[in-house]
Every structure is written in C-alpha cells, then in structure tokens.
Amino acid sequence: MGGWGLSVFRFAGFELDEQRDELRGPDGVAVKLRPKTFEMLRLFAANPARVLSKQELMEAVWPNVHVGEDSLFQGIRELRTALGDDRRQLIKLAAGGGYVLTAQVIVEPVAPPATPAPDAASPVLPSDAAPTTPADIATGSGKSQWSIFGLRGRVAVIAAVLCVVIGLAAVAAVLKPDFIIKRTPPVIAVMPIVDASNDPRGAAIAGEVTSRLADGFARIDNIRTVAPQSSPSAPAENIAVTPADFEVRGELQRSEQAWTLRARIIKTATGEVQSVATVSVDANEADPQLQQSRLTAGVGHPLARRLNELLEASASSSANRDSSAGSAKVVIDQALASINQTTRERFGVAQTMLQKALADEPDNVDIAVALSSLQLRGFQMRWYGPDEAKAVEAQASATLERASRAKPNSIAVLESYCRFLSATNHFAESLVTCARVLSFDPWHGGALYLVGLGQIFLGRFDDALATFQQADRFDTPTVSRWTWLLGAGWANQLMGRGADAVPWLQRSIAITTASGRTQMMLAAAYQQAGRFDEARAAMQEGLKMVPGTTKLNVAPPSKNASPVYLAATDKVIQLMVDAGLPEK
DSSP states (O other): OOSSSOEEEEETTEEEETTTTEEEOTTSOEEOOOHHHHHHHHHHHHSTTOOBOHHHHHHHHSTTOOOOHHHHHHHHHHHHHHTTOTTSOSEEEOTTSOEEEOSOOEEEEOOOOOOOOOOTTSOOOOTTOOOOOHHHHHHTOHHHHHHHHHHHHHHHHHHHHHHHHHHHHHHHHHSOGGGTSOOOOOEEEEOOOEEOSOSTTHHHHHHHHHHHHHHHHHTOTTOEEEOOOOBTTBOGGGSOOOOOSEEEEEEEEEOSSEEEEEEEEEETTTTEEEEEEEEEEETTOSOHHHHHHHHHHHHHHHHHHHHHHHHHHHHSOHHHHHHHHTHHHHHHHHHHHTTSSOOHHHHHHHHHHHHHHHHHSTTOHHHHHHHHHHHHHHHHHTOSOHHHHHHHHHHHHHHHHHHHHHSTTOHHHHHHHHHHHHHTTOHHHHHHHHHHHHTTOTTOHHHHHHHHHHHHHTTOHHHHHHHHHHHHHHOOSGGGHHHHHHHHHHHHHHTTOHHHHHHHHHHHHHHSTTOHHHHHHHHHHHHHTTOHHHHHHHHHHHHHHSTTOOTTTOSOOOTTOOHHHHHHHHHHHHHHHHTTOOOO
16 A cells, blocks of 8 residues: 555554555564554544544455455454454444444545656756667757757647646536536535433433434535544543534433433534424333434434435526526426316316416426426326326326436435325336435435335235335334334235234324225234234224225235236235125
8 A cells, every 4th residue: 555645644643654555563573464453443533523424444455346344343343352442432333324433533644756866877868859870970969959859848748737637628518517527425514412411311311312423424425424423531622523513512401301412404604594493202202212213213204304405405407497487487486386176177176277387397307296296196196097107107207317317416306206206116227226215315215205105016025014114213204104104004914914013003093093905004013913903993983984995906006016026915815805895
C-alpha cells in the first residue's frame, strides 16, 4: 500500500502507518495483522465516529468478491484482539449490525521521499535539449534543431490541451456535470439524542435511539452519515467529525404514560430547521427493544422522507421546480380533490384531467406519477375492463419507467412504481423497486408490506413473515398498520399455522373493521386451529360484508404466482368452505 499521499493515523495510543502497511502499538512495536484486517482498520481510521454498515465494510475490504458475514466477524474479532478492546468500546457494534470506531483520530500526512540529487557523472540536459548524435556535433546543428523542436513541442502540447478542454466542454453539454466533477454526497451528522426525561432509564434509551438512527441513515444510498458520540472518556468536542451539510438533533422526554421523542433536521450552514418529527410510545411497554425501535422509526421515517425531498429539489433545475409548483400542481390538486368521494365518474374526470396535463407537459414527472397513482386506484377498484386494463397497464408502466429514470432517487416516484408493480402482479420486479424505496427510507413500513406481499406470491412465506414482523416493529406510517398485520396473519396461515395467524388477523380487523375478506381469512385460521364455532361466526360476518362471495371468486389473482403459493391457497380456501363459505 506504500506510495505517495499516504498518512499516519494516531488513535488510542496506536499508530496506523499506510506507507509501511503497519500498525504500531503504544510501545512502538509492530502489531501483526492480516492484509484484509489491516485494510478494515484503515477504513475505520479514515472514517472515525461514522457507522460503517456490514455491507459497506465487506464491499470495501473484499471488492468484487462474495464473502459471508463470518469473514467480517473474524476480522472484527482480530481487530479487537490486536487493540486490546476486550470490552468492545473502541470498535462498537451499532444498532442494525454496523460498526463504529469511537476513538479520537489524528491524521498526519506522510512526507514524500526526497528527490535524489542528480549524479555528477550524468549531464543534466536543458528542458528543450536532447542527446546529440555524432552528426549533430560535426555540423553544430544539434542545439538549434532541438531548440526549434522544443518550441514546436510546447505549441503542440498547448494545442492538445485546448482540444481536450474543448472536447470536454462539448461532452459536458450533453452529459451530466458529474461527468467532469464527481459530486460528493451530502453529509448528515446524527447528533446524540439529549435525555431530558429525568428518568434513570432515559440516558440508555437516548443512546440506543441515537445508534439506531445513525445506523438507519447510514443505509441511505445518496448520503454519507457521521455519528459523533460523546462519553466521559471522549468528549464530543474532541472527536474529529466530517463537516456536515445537515444535522439530526433530538430530545427524549418522559411523561406518566409515554416516552416522547422530538427530532429535527437542521441545515448546518444556516441553522434553519428543515423538518420536525415527533413520536410517542407507551412507557409501560414490556419490550424495551420494541420501544426503542418505534421511537427510532417514528422520527426516522418522516425525516428520511423530508431529506429525500430536499435532495431531490436541489438536484432538479429551477425550471422544473417552477413548473411543478405552478400550473401542474394546480391540476394535480384539482384531480385529487375530484376523487375524494370515490366513484367511477369522479375517477374518470380526474384521469382525463391528468392525461391532458401530461400531454401538455410530457416531461413533468409529478403529473406522470399522479396519473399512475390514480390508475392504480382504478386497478384496485376494478374499474377497467380486460382490454382497457391491458392498455392502461402498459401505458402506466412506461410512464413510471420514464419517471424513475428522470428521478431515480425519488421516494415518491419509487413508491408509486412499487405499488403499481405489486397491484399488477409483477412481483419479482416489485421486490426490486420496493427495495429501492427502502434504500432511501429504511423505516418505510408500507414498502416493507409490499416486499412481504411479493414474497408471499412467490412462495417465500418465511421471508414474508419476517418482513411483516419488521414492519410491525417499526410501525411507520401507522395509517398502514392494518396491512402488515394482515400480511403476518396470512403468511402464518399459508404455512399451516392457524393458531399463530389468529392474533395478527384480529389486530388487523380491530383497525379496519369493514374488511369482509379479512373476516373470511380469520374464519379459515379458526378452522385450522380447531375453533370451529368461532370459524363459522367469522365466516358469517364476512359474508354479510361481501355478499355473493363463493369458493369460485374468493381467491386473489394468481397471475405470476408460484406453484407453492397456489397449492397453499387452495388449502386455505378449503378451510373457508369448511367454515361455511358457499362453493357456488
């Protein structure tokens, strides 16, 4: 690794010397490390106080090589042994599985090697001179010829440089500015949550939420996250911190019934508050991990969305922003207002308005997304005939593909595309797009639900259940809570676990009471668990809500579904029949 532009990193009494590829202990003696372990430590030292995710560490230390987490864990163990970090305080495990070097790091550049003096026996030629030949000496023409060549050479070099500059300017006219200047991602500093609770548990909860927030923001693709940490042995002001574009700050308070966290994003340069989020959780919750998860997600979800909006706005041209804020916004608002009372007629009016607006502004991403979201409502309400549905699906798919190319990092665009792919039974594609949503908002319960839905239709029931359970731990946004509760019940049911499915389905029904299909699923779960009287009562309740339902029309669409899912669904439908669902 030796070479130019390298550094020595000093921390906790140790020295990491890049030029010598060497770690020295407090006594100056070299500490033996394997090359990959040394590279991992170098990465930590170059990013002090920043949470490095497992994926980031593995990709940096083992580039272009697939390795399991065992290799990472072994490297961490070796580092802790080499550093005497038995208490795991120097390299700390962050919430979610990332790691952070907590020590103060001092960086000193290594002086470049001195340029050797020229050998006295070797003549030094002028910059425009060259070795002369015997013929040159005989004619005395060597110096004058090379002087002329030197002048011409300089002119040629200048001309070549000008050509390169002109060429780059021409390329820049058709390519993004990043072609010439690589833009660095904005830096987000997650500051320690202030404990204002006057509760002995407050400091521990605030510290854990800080770590979880930092880990979540570190997973977001288009930002860099630093997490300054304060402790009695390493005050915050003594820790080297990368200058941040935004800061996340918050305070934890405690009332008689609840823990409340209030957090905000601040633009560092101006001190202006960009967004505020507040969440409260039950103070009597028996599971502290669940408390911490919901406190973190409750502020992380809205702050991540707002941060995405800020970054997308700054990435757009002022012309695009003005267009979106002007006539396009008026049309979108009018279209949405016209379908507040969901009828087929209002839906048709709104669709016509948005189609006309998009024809007038074909490059307006906001209108395209609004139209596609509206058409998704049409699919869900089955307001399209078979032929029309096929044409609209193709058009909406093309529209959202264009929107995702225009705004590849926009949560709003990716959300719409994710929902559309799921609603049209393109489950493999929806998993990819929904995962992109989570790469910009790791706490997005709605996206997790759609991921789990795709996993169900692909026959991956265990994966789906884990996904729905993760959404339930985050519980954001709460308006979507009934969906992942339903999903967890459904996944259990498809795996033959009726008794486990019952409480999930009951919780979903308690939120959305008028769902006849969920009542029928509950009936099947009761039947599966041997609770036959309750099964029949639930089925009767479901049939009241959705009269005319039979074995022939109760199943969801099976397009693109796996044979595993279809076989499990047949068993669930038979349980519904056993609980009283008419066969015809």
